[in-house]
Amino acid sequence: MSEYHNPVMLRECIEGLAIKNDGIYVDITFGGGGHSKEILKHLGEKGKLYAFDQDHEARLNAETIDNRSFTFIQTNFRNLKKYLxxxxxxxxxxxxxxxxxxxxxxxxxxxxxxxxxxxxxDMRMNQQQTISAADVLNEYEERELHRILGQYGEVRNAKTLAAALCAERHLSPFKTIGQLLGVLKKFAPRGRENKYYAQVFQGIRIEVNEEMKALEEMLVQSAEILDEK
Ligand SMILES: C[S@@+](CC[C@H](N)C(=O)[O-])C[C@H]1O[C@@H](n2cnc3c(N)ncnc32)[C@H](O)[C@@H]1O
Known part of the structure; x- marks a missing residue:
């Protein structure tokens, strides 16, 4: 599983959770389960861990965990309260x-x-979802692309790039990453091409997966369900 994902700041996360062995915990981004497995080590028989992830591949990872304290829920964490x-x-x-x-x-x-x-x-975390990166690039209005690239990707020349993307899709709808990179190459600052590509991809990914909205909804629900004791 370590090849799937290396859990970041594992020790700090576990310390921060200050796990009680009969407590109820939630890992809202299960992934390869690195953090979840560590949490489980600190739980006794009465403790519970609910893990969320919207990706089917994460579910396959979760199915390898055999522990009565553990429950995996394949859904977006914006549904946290309802599924709990x-x-x-x-x-x-x-x-x-x-x-x-x-x-x-x-x-x-x-x-x-x-x-x-x-x-x-593609860029969908949830493979059941219909909207993909190609849909965003081919169907969004130019001003929406401008907003996404500027706001979510912090792309400096977002307006110019949005116009260029719309001109390209008019000639040939976006299908592949190669095609997108072909356009980006012309607008990337010299010597910082990879950073520029990463920013554009980040902007599109955040939009495809509605990451900001999901985060906001999850944070509101988290405040409601966290026990203050
Ligand atoms: C950085 S990885 C987590 C890795 C994990 N901590 C580990 O140790 O392997 C993020 C995971 O969260 C999932 N994810 C991101 N946003 C999500 C959301 N809104 N709802 C459910 N799962 C989400 C992704 O599918 C991905 O598997």
Whole structure:
């Protein structure tokens, strides 16, 4: 599993959670389960860990965990409260979130998250979702692309780039990462091309997965369900 994703700041996360062995915890971004497995080591028989992830590959990882304290829920963490309630849980003792994408998602060409490989313009964390990166690039209005690139990608020349993307899709709709990089190359600052590509990809990814909205909804719910004791 360490090849799937190397859990970051593992010790700090566990210290921060200050786990009680009969407590109820939530890992809202299970991924390869590195953090979840460590949390489980600190739980006794009465303790519970609920892990969320919207990616089917994460579910496959979760299925390898055989522990009665552990429950995996394949859904977006914006549904946190509703799905915990379905499990009969109204309050929890701690919540861990390791946001973004996993190394596995980045390193799998077909998922379309990486600038390093050619592949489809996908970028969906939830493979059941219909909207992909190609849909955003081909269907969004120019001013929306401008906003996404500027706000989510912090791309400096977002307006110029949005116009160039719209001109390109008029000639040939976006399908592949190679095609997108072909356009980006012309607008990337010299010597900082990779950073520029990463910013553009980040902007599109955040939009495809509605990451800001999901984060906001999850944070509101987290405040409601965290036990203050
Ligand atoms: C950085 S990885 C987590 C890695 C994990 N901590 C580990 O040790 O392997 C982020 C994971 O969160 C999932 N994810 C991101 N946003 C999500 C959301 N809104 N709802 C559910 N899962 C999400 C991704 O699919 C990915 O598997």
């Amino acid at each position: 309630r379905l499990q009969g849980v109204k309050k929890v003792d701690g919540i861990l979130g390791d946001l973004g994408v996993s190394s596995y998602q980045i390193n799998t060409a077909e998922r379309g998250f990486s600038t390093r490989f050619d592949g489809p313009l």
